[in-house]
Amino acid sequence: MRRLPRTALALLILGLAGCAAIRPGDSPARSRLLATAGATRNGAADLRSTELDDGGLVVDGTLAGHAYAIAFPVDWNGGDALLFAHGYTLPGASTKVPDNPLDQDLSGGLLKYAYLQGYAVATAAYDKAGLGVQSGVENSLRLKQYLDRLGAKRVYIAGGSMGGNIVVGLIEMHPDAFAGALAVCGADDSFAELIGRLIDIRAVYDYYTAGTPYALPGSHELNVSALAARPPTGLGWLQKPWAVIQLKRIFDPIKALFTAAAENPDGREAAIIRKVSAVTGWEPDPAAFVLPIATIALGMDDVVATAGGSTYDNRARVYRGAGLTDADIAALNRGIARIAADPQAVAYIAKWHTASGRFDTPLLTLHNRIDSLVPYAQPVDLGRRVAAAGNLQHLVQLTVPPMRRPLPFSTLDGYMHCGFRPQQLASAWDELRRWVERGEKPDSGSRP
Structure with missing residues (x-):
């Protein structure tokens, strides 16, 4: 059997790979790309x-x-x-x-x-x-x-x-x-530092909104997601918009907080926003609250599963911020949720990537x-x-x-x-x- 020229052989391999065939009039560059892109090697x-x-x-x-x-x-x-x-x-x-x-x-x-x-x-x-x-x-x-x-x-x-x-x-x-x-x-x-900042704003927000209409839904344990990001099976047509629904559930109380604060800049809602911002360093801005909070409130289960545990440890952290009295700081540090890190997760997130x-x-x-x-x-x-x-x-x-x-x-x-x-x-x-x-x-x- 006569040996096929190298180019023809590449085209044959390409065809077996399922890519589009080269047509008469194709440019040399396109022909070469199609030939080499599908080569088995x-x-x-x-x-x-x-x-x-x-x-x-x-x-x-x-x-x-x-x-x-x-x-x-x-x-x-x-x-x-x-x-x-x-x-x-x-x-x-x-x-x-x-x-x-x-x-x-x-x-x-x-x-x-x-x-x-x-x-x-x-x-x-x-x-x-x-x-x-x-x-x-x-x-x-x-x-x-x-x-x-x-x-x-x-x-x-x-x-x-x-x-x-x-x-x-x-x-x-x-x-x-x-x-x-x-x-x-x-x-x-x-990425470890960013995850820590996300956990901090969730924890501080939970502390200052506890017992108010602005509290987040779901779990308030820091080592689990507040709400499930992945939809359960059997939802039918709700399967597709599940993520949007969950995001809105996180956003609604934060939106209500900022809306009330805009209506009364001297009220308790504005004070909550100032305190969360002062303690965490995030801007006193609705997007700068909802994006980090929603990311970790819907993503913590995945972080733990991917890294093999918690990547963050706030057990020894003393939370403080400008404008807080000594009594405020003491109460915050007594009442805020705490989380312990797992060594294997710390090592994982350091590799991928610090x-x-x-x-x-x-x-x-x-x-x-x-x-x-x-x-x-x-x-x-x-x-x-x-x-x-x-x-x-x-x-x-x-x-x-x-x-x-x-x-x-x-x-x-x-x-x-x-x-x-x-x-x-x-x-x-x-x-x-x-x-x-x-x-x-x-x-x-x-x-x-």
């Missing part, structure tokens, strides 16, 4: 391809059983790529990635911007919803290695919110994998000065850790003003989490590219 399965209106190509599939999606610009023939790690989703949410990362851009427009510059853009699914730093690191690295096998010469990593923590984990654990890194609105320094500050990849962070879910303290603490490691040559930190927006189910508005205008994301990306590709390191500081 590249490890992909369940392949599908879709041609875009501009001639580009979207390839979807799985790597080791984990879904991914890549959008290739027309005539991409091995070049640069940007991989994006998305943020936290509530336990029970879908782990599916968008079929086309450009149509449902999880990055807030960054992927589409990079695609128009000629970059292939990609995203990988995580193994689970909820706390997913470990699978985010592992699956993103697997997708990066796949892009290498498809001919990528230089691959960047970006991530938002929990994805920022994934970005820092990737460049610290795999120092040679990425050309540059961009972490936006992320828990860049320590930054060491030691990395060789150029890292640019972007954060709002006020963020309703990931405090500005996160990039500040990362900067201190990097400075202590003597590694500031690899770090640039940018800050932009906060943004506000209306909150659902109410007439209130609040500070945004990841509140960026598209131009701010684009500018940060361009600054990172110039640093990596031209050696023009930007100055840290504020941006408009």
Whole structure:
């Protein structure tokens, strides 16, 4: 039997893999991509391809059983790529990635911007919803290695919110994998510290609202979720909106508290808000209360299950805040709920991930000065850790003003989490590219 040419053999393998066949008139770059994307040696399965209106190509599939999606610009023939790690989703949410990362851009427009510059853009699914730093690191690295096998010469990593923590984990654990890194609105320094802050605001809010109409529903034990984030079976049509229903149950008493405080700035409700803010450091803002409280009140079961126990210990903590009397402080510390940490969980969350500050990849962070879910303290603490490691040559930190927006189910508005205008994301990306590709390191500081 006559031996098939290498290209024809690749096309045959591609056809057996289930990807779209190459048609007459396809560009050489598209033909090459389709051929190599489905090659068995590249490890992909369940392949599908879709041609875009501009001639580009979207390839979807799985790597080791984990879904991914890549959008290739027309005539991409091995070049640069940007991989994006998305943020936290509530336990029970879908782990599916968008079929086309450009149509449902999880990055807030960054992927589409990079695609128009000629970059292939990609995203990988995580193994689970909820706390997913470990699978985010592992699956993103697997997708990066796949892009290498498809001919990528230089691959960047970006991530938002929990994805920022994934970005820092990737460049610290795999120092040679990425050309540059961009972490936006992320828990860049320590996911353990962020979880502790979430638990603190839940505990302090519970203490000050106990016995009032503003108390949270469900359990008030700190090592379990207040309400179940995952729907029980047999709900029928209620299965789909379950998460929204549970979120609204958490939001309603907080909304009522802030609404009453706005009507009477000298009343008990306004005093509760001031005390919670003073003790925890969270802004006296409805979004800066509801987002962290809802995240942990619906996600604590998942944190415990993922980490193998509690990652936080407040048994020895003395809670205090500006404006509280000695008697107030004593009563608070007698009455607040306490939680003990489990050593194996502390070790897990340190690995996945608390930054060491030691990395060789150029890292640019972007954060709002006020963020309703990931405090500005996160990039500040990362900067201190990097400075202590003597590694500031690899770090640039940018800050932009906060943004506000209306909150659902109410007439209130609040500070945004990841509140960026598209131009701010684009500018940060361009600054990172110039640093990596031209050696023009930007100055840290504020941006408009």
